[in-house]
Amino acid sequence: MRDAQPTAIQLTDYKEPAYEVVETHLRFELEEEFTLVTSTLKIRQLGESNELFLNGQELGLESISIDGRVLGEGEYTLGDESLMLTGLSAEHTLQVVTRIYPAKNTALEGLYRSGGMYCTQCEAEGFRRITYYPDRPDVMSVFTTEIIADAGQYPVLLSNGNPVSEEVIGGKRHVVWHDPHKKPAYLFALVAGDLLVTEDSFTTCGGREVALKIFVEPRNIDKTAYAMDALKRSMRWDEDVYGREYDLDIFMIVAVDDFNMGAMENKGLNIFNSSCVLANPATATDAAYQRIEAIVAHEYFHNWSGNRVTCRDWFQLSLKEGFTVFRDACFSADMNSATVKRVEDAGILRTVQFAEDAGPMAHPVQPDSYIEISNFYTVTIYEKGAEVVGMYHKILGAEGFRKGTDLYFDRHDGQAVTINEFVQAMEDANGVDFTQFRRWYKQAGTPVVDVLTSYDSGAGRLTLTLRQHTPDTPGQTDKQPLWIPVQLGLIGKDGSPLTVTPDQEEFWTESSQVLHFREAEQTFTFSGLEQEPAVSLFRDFSAPVRVNYQQSRETLRFLLRHDSDGFNRWDAGQRLMLTWIDDAREGRFELSDDDINVYRELLNDTDLDPAMVAYLLALPSESYIAEFSGEIDPLAIHSAREEVSGALASALRDDIVACYQRLNIAREYEPDPAHMAQRSLKNLALSYWSRTGDDGLAAAQQQYQKADNMTDQMAALRALVNSGDRMRAQSALDDFYERWQSDPLVVNQWLSVQAGSAEMATIEHINDLLAHPAFDWRNPNKVRSVIGAFANQALSRFHSADGEGYRLLADAVIRLNESNPQIASRLLAPLTRWKRLVPSQSQLMKAELQRIMQQGNLSKDVFEVVSKSLA
Known part of the structure; x- marks a missing residue:
């Protein structure tokens, strides 16, 4: 076991650096066995301290010199992860030569090899490995x-900024890049390889021509067109919506197979996980296209919200990530369906982020401490952080929000700042005091809002009482009331919207229909109502809160039919379906005629967006259901959901078949919103139909065989795999692998559809997949496709009564702890929720966490998560 526990880093301990680095010159000599890195720094003293602290990890130190003089061993202090120089004066030129071994770097941080390519990942602390x-x-x-x-061997050599020179001397290519914009080391990037490039250009609003280049391995050159189109649309959108113009002569993207994250916004040279940039109709699903569009936009938007204005320290991580997730979500909403995008975002919050808030790793959007910063690249920092930014937009409106962001960018361009500077810009630009709102950054946990309504028919008055509290989280109790924007609508008995103005107008923003809920308890009244309205609260998911509002099934069906807010229409349907799940768990489930009719109407309403209809008809996932349960019983949840799903499919069978046949039209594939929407509803209908009998499975087989795009082919394959008909499923799986075994990204889908299936994902089958030639422990995408899919999707298998699913996950974590601690740590999330499960499962989970803890030499990444989970 570890002899000494890692020490937590505290926000309160922040100190400004003793020296600034005015200029950084890096020379990389890439050899097959090793790389020599010569770093020449012009440093300047900032305060009174004459000590220079340098980070370093797994480096071979060759030499150090100051102002041209080589230092002896007694003139510096070398630690396991640091180099200290003392007795310095105001300005120096420091040169350090290190030897590193990229081919042996399995952690995929710093400079490493991915196949025949060199690439880097320096956020958060990878540069110290260089x-x-x-x-x-x-x-x-x-x-x-x-x-x-x-x-x-390496005809393409890339780094940040603009190219300066290139020449070949003695068989060696020498290339120099210069980035004129100051940046921190975490934004440094380097790529070397034998790559092909797709080229285009973009003319900025200022009339500058920017070269756009996407570099890929030769086999992937036919999969870049969509990413390039998404990039150009992102650049134009950022100019139109935020007034932000790109600032270099070139913008580059490189696709890399081995990558811990989705993508990285390195200045001018974005490095992408290949799964987040490569697509053509034959190999990528609609979901992959949409993910590519969002991630390309996200990384590009970072050029201002993260690069030009960056974080002072890692406690401010949501300053760039939450803000940029909000920006990319708005972009995706503008490019596609805003309602569908809002439903998708809320689904992530309510499953993954709410679960994080309720577990041992709960932390505020601005954490107070961490042991390993990589553990804080979380849905709380990203998605909840984006929701916090979105609430500024709700409170201030689009114009006020834009005034705040303009001031923020103009005031802090070229600086490393804190969340406080962002809030201050919002305040100063709009004359609004956000003191109370700042609690969203410092209080962990998901706020709970209890709702009570009453209607006085004699007075024509509706009374709405809201109460808020935030549950205790590790290290935080006695939470204070938050400023919660509540977007509100009232609906008349005929389904038409009613005029909404509370009697307490000082708490109301008319333009956005937002109530400002700021006390532990507040009561609002609405007068002049001739009839009792249906109340539609938290429209557009206006705040990331849990809502306890007891509305009858009749009211939920009414909202599902008539609410003009698409998000709340979906939410009403989800709440209705959750009542069915509860009934099934108690052995008294039966679909009523009213239930069947409302969904039949939706299924046959050809005026509705088909993508929205698909979401309205889809049952909540098992993970979603768990977050609305008290004590979680995964096996009971799975059984109840299966019963409800089968009943709904049977009740609507004829309508489902008609819907499928109406939409199953032969046409050329287009990755546009209209066609994607039709495919989503068609394939949802197929998934239901395949549950009802042999003709549904025959339809799935036929779609699989005739599909000319991966969306339809994978949907049909998934239906067959989940059907319980092993012969049909295995036949299709064998055929699929035979067709696509040479394409790693498609094979990852093949692995995932099996590992995430409640029908197929036995322990024996998962072990077979882990032993398959297509699997590689060194590749994070492969690990996520099998271990991640199994533990997060095939919940009835993962939570098997014998605990073997937990043991399999723990074994994977122990194995990866040595080679790739980041991936090992991220796989742990399902085990961290052990306290919320029924006792029989809880104790089995806890035992696996204890077994991991007993291993020697745990990485900081894994140690932090396991120790907090067991506390």
Whole structure:
């Protein structure tokens, strides 16, 4: 076991750096066995301290010199992860030469090899694996990068900024890049490989021509068109909506197979997980296309919200990530269906983020401490952080929000700042005091809002009482009331919207129909109502809260039919379906004629957006159901959901078949919103139909065989795999692998559809997949496709009564702890929720966490998650 526990880093301990790095010159000599890195830094003293602290990890130190003089061993202090120089004066030129071994770097941080390519990942603290450097985001420098490599093997050598020079000397290619914009080391990037490029250009609003380039391995050159189109649309949108113009002569994207994250916004040279940038109709599903569009936009938008204005320290991570997730969500909403996008975002919050808030890793949007910063790249930082930004938009309106962001960017361009600076810009631009609102950043946990309504028919008055509280979380009790924007609508008995103005107008924003709920308890009244209205609360998911509002099934069906807010229409349907699940768990479930009729109407309403109809008809996932349960019994949830799903499919069978046949039209594939929407409803109908009998499975087989795009083919394959007909399923799986075994991204889908299936994902089958030639423990996408899909999707198998699912996950974590701690740590999330499960499962989970804890030499990543889970 570990001899000493890792020490937590505290926000309160922040100190400004002793020295700034005015210029950074990096020289990389890429050899097959190793890489020599020569770092030449011009440093300048900022305060009174004459000590320079440099971070370093797994580096071979070759030499150190100051102002041209080589230092002896007694003139510096070398630690396991640091290099300290003392007795310095105001300005120096420091040169450090290190030897590193990228081919042996399985952690995929710093400089490493992915196949035949060199690439980097430096956020959050990967740069210290390249050279000794003050690796912190508030040290910003102008970078010049020189790369030297074999000209034949590595014809493409890339780094941040603009190209300066290129020449070949003695079979070696020498390339120099210069980035004129100051940046922290975490935004540094380097790529070297034998790559092909797709090229285009973009003319900015200022009339500048920007070269756009997407670099890929030769086999993937036919999969770049959509990402390029998404990039150009992102650039135009950022100019139109935020007034932000791109600032370099070139913008590059590189697709990499081995990557821990989705993508990285390195200045001018974005490095992407190949799954987040490569697509053509034959190999990528509609969901993959939409993900590519969102992630390309996200990384591009970082050029301002993260690069030009960056974080002072990692406690401010949501300053860039939450803000940029909000920006990419708005972009996706503008490009597609805003309602569908809002439903998708709320689904993530209510399943993954609410679960995080209720577990041992709960933390505020601005954490107070961490042991390993990689553990805080979470849905709380990203998605909940985006919701916090979105609430500014709800409170201030679009114009006020834009005034705030303009001031923020103009005031802090080229700086490393804190969340406080963002809030201050919103306040100063709009004359609004956000003191109370700042609690959203500092209080962990999901607020709970209890709702009571009453109607006085004699007075024509509706009374609405809201009560809020935020449950205790690790290290935080006695939470204070938050400023919660409640978007509100009232609906008349005929389904038409009613005029909404509360008697307490000082708590109301008319333009956005938002109530400002700021006390532990507040009561609002609405007068002049001739009839009792249906109340539609938290429209557009106006705040990331749990809502306890007891509305009858009749009211939920009414809202499902008539609510003009698409999000609340979906929410009413989800709440109705949850009542069915509860009934099934108690052995008294039966679909009423009223239930069947409302869904039949939706299924046959050809005026509705088909994508929205698909969401309205889809049952909540098992993970979603769990978050609306008290004590979680995964096996009971699975059984109840299966019963409800089968009953709904049987009751609507004829309508489902008609819907499928209406939409199953042969046409050329287009990755546009209208066609995607039709495919989503068609394939949902197929999934229901395939549950009802042999003709449904025959339809799935036929769609699989005739599909000319991966969306339809994978939907049919999933229906067959989940059907329980092993012969049909295995036949299709064998055929699919035979067709696609040479395409790693498609094979990942093949792995995932099996590992995530309640029908197929036995322990024996998961072990077979782990032993399959297509699986590779070194590739994070492969690990996520099998281990991640099994533990997060095939819940009835993962939570098997014998605990073997937990043991399999723990074994994977122990194995990956040595080679890739980041991935090991992220796989742990399902085990961290052990306290919320029924006792029989809870104790089995806890035992696996204890077994992990007993291993020697746990990484900081894994140690932090396991120790907090067991506390």
